[in-house]
Structures are given as structure tokens and as C-alpha cells.
Amino acid sequence: MNTIHTDVLVCGGGCAGIAAALSSARNGARTMLIERAGFSGGIITAVGLPYFDGLIEKATGRFVVFGIARELLVAMDAARPGARHIDDCRTELVTKFWGSVLIPNTDKFKLLTDSLIRRQGDKLQVLYHSMACAVETKEGRIAAVIIANKDGLTRIVARQVVDCTGDADIAHWAGSPTIKLQPLMPMTMHFRIGNVVPTPETNAMAKEVLIAAHHAGKLPEFYGPGLIFAFAKDEAYIHATRVPGDATNAADLTRAEMQGRADAWTIFEEWKAKVPGFADSYLISSGPYIGVRESRRIIGESVLSLANLEQNTRYDDAVATGCWFVDIHPPKTSVDKPFIGSGLPPRPYDISYRTLVPQKISNLLVAGRCHSASKEAGASSRVTVTAMALGEAAGCAAALAVAAKDEVALIDGCKVREQLATQGGGPFTDA
Numbered sequence: 034m035n036t037i038h039t040d041v042l043v044c045g046g047g048c049a050g051i052a053a054a055l056s057s058a059r060n061g062a063r064t065m066l067i068e069r070a071g072f073s074g075g076i077i078t079a080v081g082l083p084y085f086d087g088l089i090e091k092a093t094g095r096f097v098v099f100g101i102a103r104e105l106l107v108a109m110d111a112a113r114p115g116a117r118h119i120d121d122c123r124t125e126l127v128t129k130f131w132g133s134v135l136i137p138n139t140d141k142f143k144l145l146t147d148s149l150i151r152r153q154g155d156k157l158q159v160l161y162h163s164m165a166c167a168v169e170t171k172e173g174r175i176a177a178v179i180i181a182n183k184d185g186l187t188r189i190v191a192r193q194v195v196d197c198t199g200d201a202d203i204a205h206w207a208g209s210p211t212i213k214l215q216p217l218m219p220m221t222m223h224f225r226i227g228n229v230v231p232t233p234e235t236n237a238m239a240k241e242v243l244i245a246a247h248h249a250g251k252l253p254e255f256y257g258p259g260l261i262f263a264f265a266k267d268e269a270y271i272h273a274t275r276v277p278g279d280a281t282n283a284a285d286l287t288r289a290e291m292q293g294r295a296d297a298w299t300i301f302e303e304w305k306a307k308v309p310g311f312a313d314s315y316l317i318s319s320g321p322y323i324g325v326r327e328s329r330r331i332i333g334e335s336v337l338s339l340a341n342l343e344q345n346t347r348y349d350d351a352v353a354t355g356c357w358f359v360d361i362h363p364p365k366t367s368v369d370k371p372f373i374g375s376g377l378p379p380r381p382y383d384i385s386y387r388t389l390v391p392q393k394i395s396n397l398l399v400a401g402r403c404h405s406a407s408k409e410a411g412a413s414s415r416v417t418v419t420a421m422a423l424g425e426a427a428g429c430a431a432a433l434a435v436a437a438k439d440e441v442a443l444i445d446g447c448k449v450r451e452q453l454a455t456q457g458g459g460p461f462t463d464a
């Protein structure tokens with residue numbers, strides 16, 4: 034089997050992984066990023082989700098995350114350079130009710146991440162269409178990660194590894210404790226419908242049609258309708274599908290992907306036949322992947338808890354700030370309840386470096402939605418911008434460990450915080 038050597042290996046190029054890879058390379062480590070899709074961006078590009086949530090404290094409108102997340106937002110022309118407040122974002126891209134901002138085009142995000150990767154030159158090598166599929170461990174370390182792609186199987190020998198797979202694949206295979214708490218939040222297949230002529234009644238009618246389809250047994254589960262005209266006046270972007278399942282089980286993920294696609298088509302056909310304004314519409318695309326909200330999380334050296342959010346626990350080794358509400362989606366349809374999220378937004382809260390540090394393996398960090406958090410706290414810290422902030426911290430820490438010839442598990446989170454501050458990242462919990 035061919036072997037590639039690198040300083041830092043980042044597995045998964047989603048919200049956390051792209052930030053981790055850039056942060057590691059910019060801090061001087063020879064970095065390799067592997068991603069199963071043909072592009073990076075994770076949920077943003079693979080599912081088509083435009084929201085940069087977890088960026089803005091709802092009560093004040095101020096940013097609580099800067100660093101790479103803000104850089105990406107500005108590069109997408111959604112906020113002005115130096116933006117610090119919701120008012121610095123493009124008005125038409127902002128939803129003040131949620132304290133949320135979105136990017137105008139998720140496909141362009143692929144080009145942006147490609148160009149930022151390329152700009153790192155030899156410091157950052159990326160392999161798309163590459164899946165981490167096994168690990169070799171030795172004496173409490175990851176000795177190699179095995180990847181599968183068109184070259185066949187390749188061993189990647191890295192001094193430090195950052196798991197940004199969303200499912201904690203690497204940590205799990207390496208024998209580090211993880212948890213998968215039932216009931217898991219459902220998966221959702223996003224899709225877009227073109228040539229719609231919306232009216233003020235469209236959303237209410239669309240919902241009635243979905244309820245009828247659900248009762249008639251045509252649509253097993255749904256929520257919302259999650260019907261938004263985010264990208265153009267005549268283009269509906271929909272996240273109404275709801276598919277219970279376990280994304281860490283290949284057969285179940287396959288079933289969910291098929292179900293999500295089928296449900297998207299059912300919704301489209303029902304609306305086209307029954308909702309005025311959809312008569313001449315057409316389904317533009319779904320996917321390409323079903324979105325996974327929750328699967329495994331590591332049980333790390335520290336576990337972010339709901340009490341930490343409520344009591345606003347402070348940590349000297351905080352490396353990021355969270356602020357999104359506790360957003361737990363039930364797996365089943367509840368037609369009588371509007372979807373308004375499941376909890377109040379907490380005050381901005383600290384996230385400790387030790388929530389990225391798994392047990393038992395000394396050269397591994399885990400960032401993004403699978404970092405160490407309880408079900409409730411993870412339902413807040415899982416959102417896109419918080420994931421980017423955690424990824425940026427993990428990449429920075431991995432590079433520090435390489436420079437210090439140390440292990441990431443032994444790096445002092447306070448040092449990571451100091452280094453993040455020099456690159457405009459880290460926690461911004463206080464106003």
C-alpha cells in the first residue's frame with residue numbers, strides 16, 4: 034500500500050474541516066485534507082444549506098465569532114470587510130428574528146474554498162473523492178489513517194490528526210469513547226424548485242398540502258414546510274423532509290438518502306398539483322447528499338453541557354464561543370406545532386479546548402458537530418459557524434503541537450487561545 038507522510042491530516046472538509054485545514058497550514062504545518070465529496074464545504078455545498086448560524090448574538094446583533102468564519106462570509110460578499118455586527122451584513126441576507134445571515138450562493142462557496150486551499154501552495158494538499166475508512170493505532174496514537182479513492186488504498190502517516198467527519202469516524206475507529214444518543218435528530222434532504230410564483234398564502238397552503246399528504250400515507254414524515262425564497266424570488270429552497278435514521282450505518286444511510294429523495298419528489302408533485310404558483314414549476318435539484326444533524330459525538334476530556342450554557346461557565350482554555358439556541362429536531366412529524374426551534378438562545382458561551390480532545394488517543398482532535406457535548410448543548414454548538422470556529426481552533430492546535438514536537442492532547446488550551454488571538458480567532462464571549 035502506498036504511504037503519504039504529512040504533519041497534520043484533517044479528515045472531512047466540511048464547516049469544521051475547511052477551517053481546520055486552513056488554520057493548520059497558515060500556522061506553518063504541512064497539512065493534508067481529505068474529503069469524501071468532490072468539493073469542500075460540507076453541509077453548505079454537499080447539502081446546499083446557506084446559513085451562517087452561531088455568528089451573531091441575537092439580543093445585541095454583535096458577532097461572537099470572527100477568524101476564518103468571518104473571512105468566508107466577507108469573501109462571499111455577505112458582509113463588509115471588518116464586519117462586527119448584524120448591521121454590517123447585507124440586509125437582504127439577514128434574518129433578524131433568528132440573528133442569522135446567509136450566503137447568496139452555495140455553489141460559489143466551493144470555488145471560494147478551492148481558491149483558499151490553493152493559496153496555501155505546498156503547505157496544504159487536498160484529496161477530494163477520498164474517504165477515510167480505517168485507522169492503525171499504536172501505543173495510544175494514530176499511526177496511520179487509511180483512505181480509499183481512485184488510487185486504491187493509501188496509508189496517510191500524520192503526526193497529528195484532526196477528525197472533522199461530523200460522525201467522529203476516526204475517533205471511533207481508533208477506540209476513543211463516543212456516544213450516539215437515541216432518538217437521533219432526523220436527517221433532511223434539501224431541494225430547490227424553480228419557476229414558482231409565490232403569493233402571501235403560499236406557505237400556509239403548502240403546509241396544508243403536506244399535512245394531507247402525510248395523513249394519506251404519501252409522505253412518511255415532514256416538518257415546516259421550510260419553504261424559503263432565499264436565492265431568487267421565483268426559486269423555492271425547501272428543507273421540509275424529515276428522515277429518521279443512523280448515518281453511521283451504511284445501509285441505513287442509503288435507505289435515508291433514497292427516502293429523502295423520494296420525499297422531495299413527492300412534495301414537489303403535491304405542490305405542483307395543488308398549490309397555486311407551483312403549476313409551472315420544476316424541481317431543480319436535491320442533495321447531492323442528505324444532511325445529517327446528529328450521529329456520534331466523542332466523550333472528550335470535557336463535555337459541554339446544558340448547565341454550562343445556562344450558567345455561562347467560563348473557561349481559561351476557551352477556544353470558541355457558541356450562541357445558537359438549543360435546536361433539537363424531533364425525528365417524527367408533529368403537524369400541530371409550528372417549527373420555531375426548541376429553546377431560547379443562550380447568552381454567548383465559552384467552549385473549552387478540552388471538548389476537542391478525545392480520550393485514549395494522544396495525537397487526535399475532534400472538531401465540528403461531533404465534538405464533546407451533551408445532546409442539548411450539542412444541539413446548539415453543532416451549527417455552521419460554531420463548527421468553523423472549533424475547526425479553526427483544532428487546526429491551530431495541531432500546528433502548535435507539530436512545532437512543539439508534542440501531542441495535541443498535551444497542548445495547553447490557553448496557548449491555543451493565545452495563538453488564535455494572533456490570527457483574529459478564538460472566543461469572543463464577552464462584548
Ligand SMILES: Cc1cc2nc3c(=O)[nH]c(=O)nc-3n(C[C@H](O)[C@H](O)[C@H](O)COP(=O)(O)OP(=O)(O)OC[C@H]3O[C@@H](n4cnc5c(N)ncnc54)[C@H](O)[C@@H]3O)c2cc1C
Pocket residue numbers: 044045046047048049050067068069070073074075076077079082084085086087163164165166197198199200202220221222272323324325326400401402403415416417418420
Ligand atoms: C438538514 C440540516 C439542516 C441544518 N440547518 C442548519 C442551519 O440552518 N444553520 C446552521 O448553522 N446549521 C444547520 N445545520 C447544522 C450544521 O450544518 C452542521 O452541524 C455543521 O455543518 C457541522 O459542521 P461539520 O464540519 O461538523 O460537519 P459537515 O459540514 O457535515 O462536514 C463533514 C464533512 O466530512 C466529510 N466526511 C464525512 N465522513 C468522512 C470520511 N470518513 N472521510 C472523508 N470525509 C468524510 C463529509 O463529506 C463532509 O464534507 C443543519 C444540519 C442539517 C443536517
